[in-house]
Amino acid sequence: MIRFYLLIIVSLISLLAFLKAPEYHLWLLAIGVTEFPLIFFGISLLLTLTGFWAHKYQMAGTILGVVTMLIFLSPIVRAYWVSKTLKDDMAKAFKSADGKGTPGLSATDVPFSFWNLFKGTDTIDYRTITYVKYKDTALKLDFYPAQDQGTDFLLPKPCVIVVHGGSWAGGDSKQLPELNSYLALKGYNVAAINYRMAPKWQTPAPVEDIQAAITYLKTHADELHIDVRNFVLLGRSAGAQIATLAAYTINEPSLKGVIDFYGPEDMVWGYSIPSSRLIMDSRKVMEDYIGGTYSKVPQKYYACSPLEFVSKQSPPTLIIHGDNDVLVSPEHSRRLNLKLQQNGIRHYLLKLPWATHGFDYNLNGPGGQLSTFAVATFLKTVCPRPPKEGGIKY
The missing domain is CATH 3.40.50.1820 (Alpha/Beta hydrolase fold, catalytic domain)
Incomplete structure (x- = not known):
């Protein structure tokens, strides 16, 4: 249950890779999300892997974790696209x-x-x-x-x-x-x-x-x-x-x-x-x-x-x-x-x-x-x- 809630929080943070930050501290966090994406990818990966031992919401948490990881990687993909x-x-x-x-x-x-x-x-x-x-x-x-x-x-x-x-x-x-x-x-x-x-x-x-x-x-x-x-x-x-x-x-x-x-x-x-x-x-x-x-x-x-x-x-x-x-x-x-x-x-x-x-x-x-x-x-x-x-x- 805790893992699922943590994944929800991390997934909401990942949205800063696409959406404008609505508040000053979230703007600072957005810099981290978009310019240090591998750190946030690693956090979401660890939370997703704990699903092997979770009992409640195992599948839902795993799906949410995978989607969140992909969102965190999106600045890298888009940087490649711009660099072309x-x-x-x-x-x-x-x-x-x-x-x-x-x-x-x-x-x-x-x-x-x-x-x-x-x-x-x-x-x-x-x-x-x-x-x-x-x-x-x-x-x-x-x-x-x-x-x-x-x-x-x-x-x-x-x-x-x-x-x-x-x-x-x-x-x-x-x-x-x-x-x-x-x-x-x-x-x-x-x-x-x-x-x-x-x-x-x-x-x-x-x-x-x-x-x-x-x-x-x-x-x-x-x-x-x-x-x-x-x-x-x-x-x-x-x-x-x-x-x-x-x-x-x-x-x-x-x-x-x-x-x-x-x-x-x-x-x-x-x-x-x-x-x-x-x-x-x-x-x-x-x-x-x-x-x-x-x-x-x-x-x-x-x-x-x-x-x-x-x-x-x-x-x-x-x-x-x-x-x-x-x-x-x-x-x-x-x-x-x-x-x-x-x-x-x-x-x-x-x-x-x-x-x-x-x-x-x-x-x-x-x-x-x-x-x-x-x-x-x-x-x-x-x-x-x-x-x-x-x-x-x-």
């Missing part, structure tokens, strides 16, 4: 100017592997640097130096500037550091920045901080071994709104692309359709960041909506979003994708049907593998390796 076309789709979306496809993308690059679900993540040391001092505060960044890449280790490397999430009021540069180490091991410098946060500071302060970070990194390029002509912005959630707004407004020639992980891109629409208060009071969060309700400061909502500033000069953009996101609606990414398409900007929207907000918490999970592959492919495209001899050519 991801490489070709990205090659078409980001083909080089000569039409030959994505530079540096080899036939051995695999978007998703079942065996990578068992892998750990490598980390490297970073140094913390103060990059700007204001009258009322100073800001720091964590710098992950590019690791040696064969014979080109003497060449300056591109730099990825990472902007953390946290509803514009929380989080820091230590958030989700695994991708930083991964990119550094692939030969990119990574600068994970802190920025001024709400409610003390409001938009456009964080965009100004990105500009300050680029200025600092350029000034210290020789010391940090940075290729000053190749910067890419990467932001998550609120950080993605900051990163894309900066990418589309600061007119920085060295900025070669922007990566948007589940960011709010239409702040006007986002305010009109808030998220569930059981998850987050999104209107209060936006009011603290923007400086008032939409009815009081409508122009500021337009001014911090990245898609309003997309133009034919905007940099290439990679958008990554889960369809089951309950904090930032996938509609934001759909709208940005359409605006980029209308302006002829090289871009790609990676949609993950099972994934929720923060799915990249596990770099080796189904969503984590696909998004990491997409990021690496994008960087190879917008920051191609310079020739090893004869200097850097552009």
